Amino acid sequence: MKKKVSAVITEQTELAPHIYSLRLKTELAAYACPGQFIGIYPRDGSRLLMRPISICDADNEELRMVYRAGGKGTIEISSYKEGDTLDILGVLGNGYDINAVSGKKVLLLGGGIGIPPMLYAAKKLKSAGIDCNAVLGYADGNTFLKDDFESVCPTFVASMDGSVGTKGTVIDAINAEDLKGDAFFSCGPMPMLKAVKAYAAEHSMKAYISLEERMACGVGACLGCVVKTNETDGHTHVKNTRICTEGPVFEAEVVDI
Amino acid sequence: MKKKVSAVITEQTELAPHIYSLRLKTELAAYACPGQFIGIYPRDGSRLLMRPISICDADNEELRMVYRAGGKGTIEISSYKEGDTLDILGVLGNGYDINAVSGKKVLLLGGGIGIPPMLYAAKKLKSAGIDCNAVLGYADGNTFLKDDFESVCPTFVASMDGSVGTKGTVIDAINAEDLKGDAFFSCGPMPMLKAVKAYAAEHSMKAYISLEERMACGVGACLGCVVKTNETDGHTHVKNTRICTEGPVFEAEVVDI
Amino acid sequence: MNLSVNIAGVTLKNPVVTASGTFGSGFEYSEMTDLNKLGAVVTKGVANVPWEGNPTPRVAEVYGGMLNAIGLENPGVDVFIERDIPFLRKFDTRIIANVCGHSVEEYIETIEKLNETDVDMFEMNFSCPNVKQGAIAFGQDPHVLEATAKAVKAASKKPVIIKLSPNVTSIKDMALAAEAGGADAISLINTLIGMKIDINKRKFVLANKTGGFSGPAVKPVAVRMVYEASHAVKIPVIGMGGISDADDAIEFILAGATAVAVGTMNFIDPQTTAKVAAGIEAYMKKYNVEDIKELVGAVS
Amino acid sequence: MNLSVNIAGVTLKNPVVTASGTFGSGFEYSEMTDLNKLGAVVTKGVANVPWEGNPTPRVAEVYGGMLNAIGLENPGVDVFIERDIPFLRKFDTRIIANVCGHSVEEYIETIEKLNETDVDMFEMNFSCPNVKQGAIAFGQDPHVLEATAKAVKAASKKPVIIKLSPNVTSIKDMALAAEAGGADAISLINTLIGMKIDINKRKFVLANKTGGFSGPAVKPVAVRMVYEASHAVKIPVIGMGGISDADDAIEFILAGATAVAVGTMNFIDPQTTAKVAAGIEAYMKKYNVEDIKELVGAVS
Numbered sequence A, B: 001m002k003k004k005v006s007a008v009i010t011e012q013t014e015l016a017p018h019i020y021s022l023r024l025k026t027e028l029a030a031y032a033c034p035g036q037f038i039g040i041y042p043r044d045g046s047r048l049l050m051r052p053i054s055i056c057d058a059d060n061e062e063l064r065m066v067y068r069a070g071g072k073g074t075i076e077i078s079s080y081k082e083g084d085t086l087d088i089l090g091v092l093g094n095g096y097d098i099n100a101v102s103g104k105k106v107l108l109l110g111g112g113i114g115i116p117p118m119l120y121a122a123k124k125l126k127s128a129g130i131d132c133n134a135v136l137g138y139a140d141g142n143t144f145l146k147d148d149f150e151s152v153c154p155t156f157v158a159s160m161d162g163s164v165g166t167k168g169t170v171i172d173a174i175n176a177e178d179l180k181g182d183a184f185f186s187c188g189p190m191p192m193l194k195a196v197k198a199y200a201a202e203h204s205m206k207a208y209i210s211l212e213e214r215m216a217c218g219v220g221a222c223l224g225c226v227v228k229t230n231e232t233d234g235h236t237h238v239k240n241t242r243i244c245t246e247g248p249v250f251e252a253e254v255v256d257i
Numbered sequence C, D: 001m002n003l004s005v006n007i008a009g010v011t012l013k014n015p016v017v018t019a020s021g022t023f024g025s026g027f028e029y030s031e032m033t034d035l036n037k038l039g040a041v042v043t044k045g046v047a048n049v050p051w052e053g054n055p056t057p058r059v060a061e062v063y064g065g066m067l068n069a070i071g072l073e074n075p076g077v078d079v080f081i082e083r084d085i086p087f088l089r090k091f092d093t094r095i096i097a098n099v100c101g102h103s104v105e106e107y108i109e110t111i112e113k114l115n116e117t118d119v120d121m122f123e124m125n126f127s128c129p130n131v132k133q134g135a136i137a138f139g140q141d142p143h144v145l146e147a148t149a150k151a152v153k154a155a156s157k158k159p160v161i162i163k164l165s166p167n168v169t170s171i172k173d174m175a176l177a178a179e180a181g182g183a184d185a186i187s188l189i190n191t192l193i194g195m196k197i198d199i200n201k202r203k204f205v206l207a208n209k210t211g212g213f214s215g216p217a218v219k220p221v222a223v224r225m226v227y228e229a230s231h232a233v234k235i236p237v238i239g240m241g242g243i244s245d246a247d248d249a250i251e252f253i254l255a256g257a258t259a260v261a262v263g264t265m266n267f268i269d270p271q272t273t274a275k276v277a278a279g280i281e282a283y284m285k286k287y288n289v290e291d292i293k294e295l296v297g298a299v300s
């Protein structure tokens, strides 16, 4: 289900400095899978491209996104209030494949603003009866969404400044807590994803990672958002695959990061 | 006093279809003279130029403007509500010279969206003890601001469709009501201003008319808004004068319309 | 009321087409908009063999538009023929294949393969700013353009549209060169060349440094060039550059375009093309215009 | 921290100047912004005699910018010398006189009169798109540009900045031609050529049909051209085109501009120049940049 719709804001709250929780009432909510994303359009005519934001949670009526208001577009988006409307394009991309991990134990790794999509993944794993732990890497003590995770699955925390949980990265937390699993679901900055890929390879685990790239269309038409692949891609017929369409979630071995 | 300031909307009401009354709380109000205007900036980044709008009324704290929401910028401006802020540039231009008509009788002629500035002129004439009549030309029965005028001076109405007052133009109303005076203060569409100029010449009256032109700067810097003059202009040294700075109000004989 | 237009003998049911590279192969947007409502689908540039394109980042947002340096990534003409043409043929719309290449030989190789398919027309992209091996020269020198047009035209069994770059001193000279080279129509504008720098990282935002600039911000340049080009040549002009609604499209038609293409704005609203077509119809009704042709170049 | 820059031996206290034609003679904005805060005031184009300019409408709004076809109305160099220079001299800022003309002779006549005044530099506008009698050719052909530059330079007792038109195939060639002609600096971009049509009236919005396109919308083209030009020549570059804040200005400096000019955005906020200067200073503090020169061209 891909469509541009107008959605009503039902929540806009600042969870931590510059980190907002946004809920949108939209028919698209019913189609959301974990790891998928939507594009949110700024309204100002000087900023035309949609901002890709992952789905943090969904029920049949509402989508929840948690995002950082960092640049001009997301700052504009954060200025809108409950009752205002936003144009969105969704639901986009291929998310985490819950079926692929049935019967396995999954470690959910979220780093920074990569934490939000892990929440919906955790919920879907849980309702599919799949065992999972969440490992959340923060910069500091602003542990947004931690409570949400704790109500779903065992949750471990790392922080770069050591103010909560293990000092360091999610990998440090895995080691410190001696966490084991069969597969990673992971989203976060590129250095983290590279570390996750390496760790998984070393420990014979599967790693599913969510990638980011600048996007224009979000639907596979512009070829703006590709990532290099190790094999020729079925759609592009070159060693490039579209993050917005084939991804954003990939098996780590498939992509050349 | 010329300055760009942020002003708070204290009123935004639709007086007639697409005709809005806007009140702004701003320090600039104290400097406003009748016939002057302000520039109102749309907020959307795709529309950068200020919209020049005449001052319809002012006291020490508030400016009132009455404007038509016709194009994209004024439609955007009309979407803002009480409590919102608007950036404005003001006060701009040279208005009606009240001293020049002291002891004379003035006929105030407003046509369509040229009616609003006549209100502030009427008030200033009245408080200077100068006799005046207002003649307002409407398209139809939507006689916005008529009540405001009636509380200041004798007011006559013309309408193109004949639904109120004299059928026809303000000139038709002057003839029908046999109105006399020494000078016109006038604002309205170009055909009306030409008729006023001709009428004044024929009847040995003075005509002060307010002109419109596309503007960029509003302060005399860009030379976008000139009108041809009969003599070489003191500032430009050619036969052009700046409507935003030397005008918008001119003695009719000065300009080549 | 007649909205159909004729470009080199090919009838488009309405004057609204997609701009190459902004609509994929049509498939990507077919779920979100009705391709049957389009005058034609102009497909992403295709070459004789698959192209990898440029490194990422390939796109950037700029004020009122975007930059792209895709570098003409494409799966090659064979995949295009097998996969994309049969898909598009299911719809009641024309297919215009946009063709790219590094050399005249590559263009001709692609065209010769496409000659045997049922695409309706070719659009030759001699003007992509993101390809380094010389293609840009085709589009910025009138003599080279004319010679290349002649070679391509000789090899082609379908009408040939030549797409012009706006990054030239005289668009008129380029339009005349295309016409002299035998083009059946011209289309313009391709993207302006732009650049964006990240001041905090002190780096180019695009891996390619420069990129093609498109979107509403470029419209005034595009309208001016369509006006100049259409007044210089007798062949029809397809106008584009920043069209976001029917008003924009009508502006291009009044400037002299026989048809118009919607590019970047597809990304902002997948329904843009359909809305543009409907809006043109509404405008014609409002002003009692019987035939869209009455509007072409009707500005004074 | 050093914000001052040197252009052809003239020191500007900071790199922020006004763009010609957008700041009148300085007088018009002196009530609204402190001219002492500017690196220089670049005045409206002035000719040997008064010019009437074009019929109205002369300006139009477009998406993210504006069109103008003022047609270089100006009171002539004598009034400029008597009225405008003495006014500007009261401020602690440099005066750059922008000069226009229909012919080499006219340029030289104006320059010879200005030679005897205390303006600090000349900026030669060879690129105004709104003058029909040939001035445009000066700015669009490298050979003519070089020859004109030489003639002007020979007549001038002050440093000469040559202002380049962006409406060319190769900005590099034009920059090189200006340098070869003896220019002490170049400035760019002048306006792109644009057009706007009123679809309801089916008329050109500007009486002149086309107009110069400026404002934030043109910035990506301007940054790209400043980058290309500054990498081609050794003389300093003054960059402009759509600058609305310090971030934009820094983008031009990183692209290779030694100084920057604020144009259209003066109309939107008369304080823009002052804010840009303050913002550049803040950026330098944030990143511990001791001398603004370290930033010139510092992109990778």
Ligand SMILES: Cc1cc2nc3c(=O)[nH]c(=O)nc-3n(C[C@H](O)[C@H](O)[C@H](O)COP(=O)(O)OP(=O)(O)OC[C@H]3O[C@@H](n4cnc5c(N)ncnc54)[C@H](O)[C@@H]3O)c2cc1C
Binding pocket: A037, A049, A050, A051, A052, A053, A054, A055, A065, A066, A067, A068, A069, A070, A071, A072, A073, A074, A075, A113, A116, A117, A211, A212, A213, A214, A215, A248, C060, C061
């Ligand atoms: C699939 C996907 C999912 C994402 N999920 C989230 C999320 O859940 N929460 C969150 O806070 N952020 C998320 N991001 C990042 C988010 O898209 C960017 O932070 C945002 O687009 C920046 O916009 P801006 O207006 O703040 O910045 P600006 O500087 O105004 O952006 C300018 C342009 O660059 C693009 N851009 C800038 N940074 C990025 C980036 N990191 N990735 C992609 N495009 C970028 C913008 O979309 C815009 O087109 C996701 C990105 C992708 C690709």
Ligand SMILES: Cc1cc2nc3c(=O)[nH]c(=O)nc-3n(C[C@H](O)[C@H](O)[C@H](O)COP(=O)(O)OP(=O)(O)OC[C@H]3O[C@@H](n4cnc5c(N)ncnc54)[C@H](O)[C@@H]3O)c2cc1C
Binding pocket: B037, B049, B050, B051, B052, B053, B054, B055, B065, B066, B067, B068, B069, B070, B071, B072, B073, B074, B075, B113, B116, B117, B211, B212, B213, B214, B215, B248, D060, D061
């Ligand atoms: C001195 C002066 C006083 C004015 N006073 C009033 C007033 O009191 N009430 C009122 O309703 N209108 C007034 N106008 C007209 C008003 O400025 C325009 O209607 C308005 O700018 C149109 O903007 P828009 O966003 O609706 O149209 P758009 O089409 O979005 O405008 C595009 C551009 O054209 C300019 N423009 C369009 N029409 C005009 C016009 N008639 N005059 C000048 N610029 C125009 C806009 O300012 C803008 O830059 C006045 C104009 C001038 C010059």
Ligand SMILES: Cc1cc2nc3c(=O)[nH]c(=O)nc-3n(C[C@H](O)[C@H](O)[C@H](O)COP(=O)(O)O)c2cc1C
Binding pocket: A216, A222, C019, C020, C021, C022, C044, C045, C068, C070, C072, C098, C124, C125, C128, C163, C189, C190, C191, C212, C213, C214, C215, C216, C218, C240, C241, C242, C243, C261, C262, C263, C264, C265
């Ligand atoms: C992402 C992207 C890819 C493009 N790819 C091509 C292409 O392959 N071939 C081509 O001729 N033009 C290509 N273009 C140019 C467009 O077809 C069009 O000429 C230009 O974008 C101006 O129109 P617009 O402003 O409506 O986008 C591309 C444009 C964009 C934005």
Ligand SMILES: Cc1cc2nc3c(=O)[nH]c(=O)nc-3n(C[C@H](O)[C@H](O)[C@H](O)COP(=O)(O)O)c2cc1C
Binding pocket: B216, B222, D019, D020, D021, D022, D044, D045, D068, D070, D072, D098, D124, D125, D128, D163, D189, D190, D191, D212, D213, D214, D215, D216, D218, D240, D241, D242, D243, D261, D262, D263, D264, D265
């Ligand atoms: C109204 C107006 C008048 C201009 N007049 C001149 C001029 O007289 N001489 C000149 O060299 N450039 C002139 N320009 C061009 C500007 O100096 C500048 O090069 C251009 O506008 C790009 O900068 P901007 O986008 O910041 O406005 C004018 C621009 C505008 C908008």
Ligand code: FES
Binding pocket: A214, A215, A216, A217, A218, A219, A220, A221, A222, A223, A224, A225, A226, A242, A243, A244, A245
């Ligand atoms: S964003 Fe266009 S293909 Fe992915």
Ligand code: FES
Binding pocket: B214, B215, B216, B217, B218, B219, B220, B221, B222, B223, B224, B225, B226, B242, B243, B244, B245
């Ligand atoms: S609007 Fe600029 S001079 Fe009047």
